[in-house]
Amino acid sequence: MNGQADHQADAIAAVAEEAAAxxxxxxxxxxxxxxxIQERCRWIPPAxxxxxxxxxxxxxxxxxxxxxxxxxxxxxPKGKVIIRLCDDIIDRHAGLDAVLAAVTDELGxxxxxxxxxxxxxxxxxxxxxxxxxxPAAMVNDIVLTSLTPETARHAAxxxxxxxxLHDLVSPHFAxxxxxxxxxxxxxxxxxxxxxxxxxxxxxxxGLRRAATMEPRAIIAAIIASGLRGCGGxxxxxxxxxxxxxxxxxxxxxxxxxxxxxxxxxxxxxxxxTERPHLLFEGMTIAARAxxxxxxxxxxxxxxxxxxxxxEAVLAERRAAGLLGHAxxxxxxxxxxxxxxxxxxxxxxxxxxxxxxxxxGLRGEPKTRPPFPVQRGYLGFPTVVNNVExxxxxxxxxxxxxxxxxxxxxxxxxxxxxxxxxxxxxxPGVYELPYGITVGELLAxxxxxxxxxxxxxxxxxxxxxxxxFHRRLGFDDLATGGAIIVxxxxxxxxxIVDYYLAFFVxxxxxxxxxxxxxxxxxxxxxxxxxxxxxxAEDVEELRTLSATIIETSRCGLGTTSPNPVLSTLSHFPLxxxxxxxxxxxxxxxxxxxxxxxxxxxxxxxRRSFVYDRDFSQ
Amino acid sequence: xxxxxxxxxxxxxxxxxxxGQTIMEAADAAGIYIPRLCDHEGLRHQGSCRVCTVKxxxxxxxxxxxxxxxxxxxxxETPHIQAMRKSLVEMLFHEGNHICPVCEASGNCELQAxxxxxxxxxxxxxxxxxxxxxxxxxxxxxxxxxxxxISCGRCIRASEDVDHKGVFGYCGRGIHRRITVNGEDxxxxxxxxxxxxISGGVCPVGCIIVKRVGFRLPIGARAxxxxxxxxxxxxxxx
Ligand SMILES: Cc1cc2nc3c(=O)[nH]c(=O)nc-3n(C[C@H](O)[C@H](O)[C@H](O)COP(=O)(O)O)c2cc1C
Ligand code: SF4
Ligand code: SF4
Ligand code: SF4
Ligand code: FES
Ligand code: FES
Numbered sequence: 118m119n120g121q122a123d124h125q126a127d128a129i130a131a132v133a134e135e136a137a138a139x140x141x142x143x144x145x146x147x148x149x150x151x152x153x154i155q156e157r158c159r160w161i162p163p164a165x166x167x168x169x170x171x172x173x174x175x176x177x178x179x180x181x182x183x184x185x186x187x188x189x190x191x192x193x194p195k196g197k198v199i200i201r202l203c204d205d206i207i208d209r210h211a212g213l214d215a216v217l218a219a220v221t222d223e224l225g226x227x228x229x230x231x232x233x234x235x236x237x238x239x240x241x242x243x244x245x246x247x248x249x250x251x252p253a254a255m256v257n258d259i260v261l262t263s264l265t266p267e268t269a270r271h272a273a274x275x276x277x278x279x280x281x282l283h284d285l286v287s288p289h290f291a292x293x294x295x296x297x298x299x300x301x302x303x304x305x306x307x308x309x310x311x312x313x314x315x316x317x318x319x320x321x322x323g324l325r326r327a328a329t330m331e332p333r334a335i336i337a338a339i340i341a342s343g344l345r346g347c348g349g350x351x352x353x354x355x356x357x358x359x360x361x362x363x364x365x366x367x368x369x370x371x372x373x374x375x376x377x378x379x380x381x382x383x384x385x386x387x388x389x390t391e392r393p394h395l396l397f398e399g400m401t402i403a404a405r406a407x408x409x410x411x412x413x414x415x416x417x418x419x420x421x422x423x424x425x426x427x428e429a430v431l432a433e434r435r436a437a438g439l440l441g442h443a444x445x446x447x448x449x450x451x452x453x454x455x456x457x458x459x460x461x462x463x464x465x466x467x468x469x470x471x472x473x474x475x476x477g478l479r480g481e482p483k484t485r486p487p488f489p490v491q492r493g494y495l496g497f498p499t500v501v502n503n504v505e506x507x508x509x510x511x512x513x514x515x516x517x518x519x520x521x522x523x524x525x526x527x528x529x530x531x532x533x534x535x536x537x538x539x540x541x542x543x544p545g546v547y548e549l550p551y552g553i554t555v556g557e558l559l560a561x562x563x564x565x566x567x568x569x570x571x572x573x574x575x576x577x578x579x580x581x582x583x584x585f586h587r588r589l590g591f592d593d594l595a596t597g598g599a600i601i602v603x604x605x606x607x608x609x610x611x612i613v614d615y616y617l618a619f620f621v622x623x624x625x626x627x628x629x630x631x632x633x634x635x636x637x638x639x640x641x642x643x644x645x646x647x648x649x650x651x652a653e654d655v656e657e658l659r660t661l662s663a664t665i666i667e668t669s670r671c672g673l674g675t676t677s678p679n680p681v682l683s684t685l686s687h688f689p690l691x692x693x694x695x696x697x698x699x700x701x702x703x704x705x706x707x708x709x710x711x712x713x714x715x716x717x718x719x720x721x722r723r724s725f726v727y728d729r730d731f732s733q
Numbered sequence: 734x735x736x737x738x739x740x741x742x743x744x745x746x747x748x749x750x751x752x753g754q755t756i757m758e759a760a761d762a763a764g765i766y767i768p769r770l771c772d773h774e775g776l777r778h779q780g781s782c783r784v785c786t787v788k789x790x791x792x793x794x795x796x797x798x799x800x801x802x803x804x805x806x807x808x809x810e811t812p813h814i815q816a817m818r819k820s821l822v823e824m825l826f827h828e829g830n831h832i833c834p835v836c837e838a839s840g841n842c843e844l845q846a847x848x849x850x851x852x853x854x855x856x857x858x859x860x861x862x863x864x865x866x867x868x869x870x871x872x873x874x875x876x877x878x879x880x881x882x883i884s885c886g887r888c889i890r891a892s893e894d895v896d897h898k899g900v901f902g903y904c905g906r907g908i909h910r911r912i913t914v915n916g917e918d919x920x921x922x923x924x925x926x927x928x929x930x931i932s933g934g935v936c937p938v939g940c941i942i943v944k945r946v947g948f949r950l951p952i953g954a955r956a957x958x959x960x961x962x963x964x965x966x967x968x969x970x971x
Contacts, residue, residue: 176899176902176915177915177916178899178900178901178902178904178913178914178915178916179899179902181902181904181913182902182903182904182913185904185905185906186905186906187906462906479903479906484778484780484798486800621907621908622907623907624906624907624908625906625907625910626884626903626905626906626907626908626909626910627781627910628780628781628782628783629781629782629783629784629821629824629825629883629884630783630821630824632828632884632907632908632910633824633825633827633828633862633908634824636862636908637824637827637859637860640860657858660820661820663817664817664820664821667786667793667817668783668786668793668817668821669783670780670781670783670795
C-alpha cells in the first residue's frame with residue numbers, strides 16, 4: 118500500500134521535475150510549470166508542490182499561494198475532463214439554466230463536483246469570451262458554443278463514456294490545421310468589417326515600412342496618428358512607447374495583453390483568430406520602436422483553444438525571418454515572442470497583475486510608481502498594449518498617421534472594434550469609426566427592443582434609452598468595446614447583483630476596500646432585491662461605493678461599484694420601486710428577517726413579532 | 734537638511750523629505766502620524782490595508798507607498814478621509830471575528846486602537862462575515878487564530894525578510910485570500926517563538942499568540958491603554 122503511494126508520489130515528482138526542466142528551472146516560469154502539471158495530473162498534488170519547491174528554491178507555501186490564486190489550477194483532484202460552463206448573465210438570459218440542468222442530470226453531479234469515477238468535473242466560470250454564441254462552455258482545451266440542452270446532454274454523455282474529447286469538435290480533428298480547428302469550434306461573427314482591421318489587410322506592409330525607419334520616427338508616427346489604447350484606459354500609445362524607449366536599461370520588453378477578461382468583450386478573440394499576423398507585426402514594430410528583444414503574448418486561460426493556432430503562426434514567422442535574428446534582414450533588429458498562458462483570473466488583465474503573472478507570482482497588481490514603462494517585467498521597461506492597439510499600430514505604419522487621424526472624432530481617432538452581445542439579432546464584432554452613437558450601433562445589431570445597454574462591460578456603465586444618442590469614444594462614452602444589450606424584460610437588479618458577484622469572485626484580495634467592501638456592496642444590493650431596503654440604504658450604497666472607489670489599489674476596485682452607481686443614476690426608478698420606508702424603531706439598514714432566520718431554524722417556528730402571518 | 738532634501742505640506746504643515754522617501758516616512762520623521770495597519774517599522778511596504786489613504790495633489794493614494802515630491806500638497810486628517818479610514822477599519826472588523834473583551838491582544842491591538850482613534854464608537858451598518866477557521870495550536874510554543882487576521886501580511890514579510898524563513902504565505906484569492914503556513918500546520922514548519930515574526934510585535938492583532946505568556950501584562954497597563962495609537966510619533970512634534 119505504502120509502496121504504491123510512494124510510487125505514485127515519485128511519478129508525480131517526475132512530472133513536476135519535467136515541467137521545471139522544460140523552462141530551464143526558471144522560477145519566473147512557475148505558472149507554465151503549474152499549468153503543465155495541472156494538464157498531466159488534473160490537479161497540483163502535494164508531491165508536485167514539494168518537488169517544485171525543492172527544485173526551484175522556493176517554499177511550498179509560496180507555490181501553493183500561486184496555485185491557489187488561479188481558478189484553473191486546483192489543489193484538489195479534478196476529473197480527467199473539466200466542463201466549465203460560462204454562467205455570465207448573458208448565458209443565463211440565453212438559457213443556461215436548462216443547459217446546466219441537462220448536464221447535471223446526465224452526469225449525476227452538480228456544479229463544483231466530480232463524478233465518482235473521476236471522469237468529469239463540472240464547474241461554472243465567468244465570461245469565457247464567447248458571448249456572441251452563448252451559452253458556451255470550455256472543456257479542457259476545447260470550447261463548445263451555442264449550447265442547447267440537447268447538445269449539452271450529448272457532450273456530457275460522450276465525456277462520461279470516456280470517448281475522445283476532440284471528437285466533440287470534429288471526427289477529423291487530428292487532420293485539421295490549427296486554424297481549421299479553431300474555426301470548427303467558434304464562429305468569428307464579423308458583422309461589420311472596417312477600414313483598419315477587419316477589411317482587407319496586406320501582409321507585413323507596416324513592418325516593412327517600420328524596418329526602414331528610425332525608432333524615433335516610428336514613435337512619432339504613432340503619436341501623430343492619435344492612437345489610444347483599446348484595452349479600456351485609453352492611454353496614448355505613442356507616448357507610452359516613448360516613455361519606455363527613454364528609460365536607461367539593458368533590456369526592454371513588449372507585452373501584448375490578450376487577457377480579454379471583461380465580461381462581454383470578445384473582439385480580441387476575433388483578432389487572434391483572424392489577424393494573428395497583424396498582431397505579431399504590431400508587436401514587432403513596437404519592439405523596434407522601443408528597442409526590445411523580448412515579447413510576451415499573455416493569452417487568457419479561457420483561450421487555450423487558440424494556443425496551437427498562435428504557436429503555429431509564431432513558428433511560421435520565425436521560419437520566414439519575421440521573428441528572431443535580423444528581422445527582414447536588418448542587422449540588430451532581433452525580437453522574439455513567447456506565449457504565456459493565463460489560468461483563469463480577470464485581474465491578470467490589469468497590466469501590473471499581468472506582469473506579476475508572467476513572473477511566476479500571484480497575479481496581484483504591482484505598487485505604482487514605478488510604472489511598467491519604467492520598471493515592468495523583471496524590472497525592465499515594459500510596454501503593455503492591448504491586442505487591438507497593436508494591430509492598429511501596424512496599420513498606421515503602413516498607411517500613415519494622417520490616414521488614421523482623419524477617422525473618428527476630435528478626441529478618439531481611427532476605428533474601434535465593438536463586441537455586441539445579449540438581446541440582439543446579430544451579435545458579433547463591429548468595426549466602426551469612433552463617434553458612432555449607441556443607437557446607431559444597436560440598429561446595426563438588430564436590437565430594436567433594447568431597454569438598457571451595458572457599455573464597456575461590468576466595469577463600464579449601464580445606460581437607458583434616454584442615453585442612446587450618446588457617442589462611443591473617449592470624448593463621451595469610453596469603452597474597451599463591450600456592448601451588452603438587455604431588453605425590457607430583464608431584471609436590472611439581478612444584472613447588478615451578478616456583476617458584483619463577478620467582482621467579488623475576481624478581486625485579488627490584496628486590498629481591504631475591494632476584498633471586503635465589494636462583499637458588503639453585494640449584500641447591500643441583496644437587501645434591495647429582497648425588498649428590505651429603505652431610502653437610507655440608497656445613501657449607504659453611495660457612501661460604500663465611494664469609499665471602495667477612492668481607496669482601492671487598482672482599476673478593478675476603482676470600477677467595481679460602477680454597476681451600482683450607473684444604475685442608480687440611470688435607472689433610479691428600479692431602486693425606488695423596491696424601497697420601503699424604514700419600520701418604526703428599527704435601524705433602516707438592519708435586516709431583521711435574515712437576522713432571525715437562524716433562530717427560526719433552531720426554534721422550528723416562526724417569529725411571534727416579525728412574521729405577520731404568525732397567527733395563521 | 735542636505736541640498737537634495739525638499740519640502741512638501743501635510744494638512745498645511747511643512748514637511749522635509751529626502752528623495753526616495755514615501756509620504757509616510759517623511760511624515761513620521763516630522764512627527765505627523767498617518768494611520769496605518771499593514772505598514773510596520775523595519776518591513777517592506779505592502780500598501781494593502783489602505784487605512785493610510787491621503788489625498789496628494791487631489792488624488793487618493795496610499796501614504797505608505799507613494800513617494801513624497803517637492804511641493805506636493807497632501808491632505809490627511811480631513812473629515813472625508815477620516816470617514817473613509819473608519820469605514821475601512823469597520824470592514825476589517827466585520828471580515829473577521831473580533832470580540833475584544835475576551836481577546837488576548839486587547840489593549841495591545843492596533844486594530845482596536847485604530848478604531849478608538851478614528852472614533853468607531855457606534856454600531857456599524859455592515860453585516861458580519863463570521864469566519865469559522867480552525868485554530869492552529871499544534872506548535873508547542875505558538876498558537877495561530879486567523880479568525881482575527883486582517884490580512885496585513887506583516888508576518889509574511891517579517892518571516893521572509895527578517896527571519897529568512899518563509900513560515901507564512903497567502904493562499905487563495907479575493908475574500909478567500911488567507912494567511913497559511915509553510916506546512917500542514919505550524920508544528921510542521923520551522924517557526925520558533927524567538928522569530929521576529931512571532932515575538933517581535935509584528936502581528937497587529939491577536940492572531941499570533943505565544944503560549945503561556947498570555948495576560949502577563951494586565952489589561953489596563955497595555956500599550957494602547959496608556960496612549961492613543963500614533964501618539965508616540967506625534968510626540969516628536971510637541
Ligand atoms: C481589472 C482590470 C482588467 C483589465 N483587463 C484588460 C484586458 O483584459 N485586456 C486589456 O488589454 N487591458 C486590460 N486592462 C487594462 C490594462 O491594465 C492596460 O491598461 C492595457 O492593457 C494597456 O493597453 P492599451 O494601452 O493598449 O489599452 C485591465 C485593467 C484592469 C484594471
Ligand atoms: S483593487 Fe481589488 S483587484 Fe485591485 S489590488 Fe485591490 S483587491 Fe486586488
Ligand atoms: S484582534 Fe484586536 S480588534 Fe480583534 S478581538 Fe482582538 S483586540 Fe479586538
Ligand atoms: S496573522 Fe497577523 S501579521 Fe499575519 S497577516 Fe494576519 S493579522 Fe497580519
Ligand atoms: S462567454 Fe458567457 S458571457 Fe461571455
Ligand atoms: S499602511 Fe498604507 S496601505 Fe496599509
